[in-house]
Amino acid sequence: MQGLYFEDLSIGQTAEMTRAADDAAIRAFAAVSGDDNPLHLDDAYAAASSFGGRVAHGMLIGAYVSALIAGRLPGPGSVYLRQTLRFRRPVRVGDEVTARVTISALDAATGHVTMRTLCTVRGKTVVDGEAVIMAPRRPA
Amino acid sequence: MQGLYFEDLSIGQTAEMTRAADDAAIRAFAAVSGDDNPLHLDDAYAAASSFGGRVAHGMLIGAYVSALIAGRLPGPGSVYLRQTLRFRRPVRVGDEVTARVTISALDAATGHVTMRTLCTVRGKTVVDGEAVIMAPRRPA
Helix, strand or coil: CCCCCHHHCCCCCEEEEEEEECHHHHHHHHHHHCCCCHHHHCHHHHHCCCCCCCECCHHHHHHHHHHHHHHCCCCCCCEEEEEEEEECCCCECCEEEEEEEEEEEEECCCCEEEEEEEEEECCEEEEEEEEEEECCCCCC | CCCCCHHHCCCCCEEEEEEEECHHHHHHHHHHHCCCCHHHHCHHHHHCCCCCCCECCHHHHHHHHHHHHHHCCCCCCCEEEEEEEEECCCCECCEEEEEEEEEEEEECCCCEEEEEEEEEECCEEEEEEEEEEECCCCCC
């Protein structure tokens, strides 16, 4: 199981996946993270909050970004070095989140790959940021 | 359920929690994120990799940071605006991860709270970064 090598990558290259931030995902993320804030889990509490209803954990959307990087671009064999995440809009229970990563810089000296990371719901940005990954070299 | 208000916060204020990145957590995170890379799940594959054994997903550690912020400092009612994560060392299956957040700046004009985020295993940094959160004002 091997993803792309540094030599396979070019600026502008992109990958995308869509995943539902549904009730099951939110409850599973609450359990694994330990974040059982009622804003994510309790309809009545969340309805009375400034969000007006339950929202997904921001870091659940971060998890989707990391899965796309680890699975697709560059994929298995790459090493995750850094990620920035800006939580721009709430993600509601059941929203279909599209995560997209796009290569913005390649450093041949270090093998580092910089990517813009963008997550949208119905075309609107919910989380954006930047990732830096080390891609493996193609074996000689 | 209400966390701390902006007026309760001061520079240097800190909170900490420890959580095991054990096999159950890693398998649950793989399921919820969709990242089923064998580096996290398959002993034989991971033993032959550059890591020499299975490691936790980096973003699982990010999830622990976000849970600490949402649950403790500032806690419920705060809004997560930004997070940077630098993945510095691998976290092995079963490692006890200590996440700590420490307030480094407070902006009274915006209610924004900046925190250093540090995750360690046996005293060594595994993930560090910075968070920006909006803390609610104490009602008049």
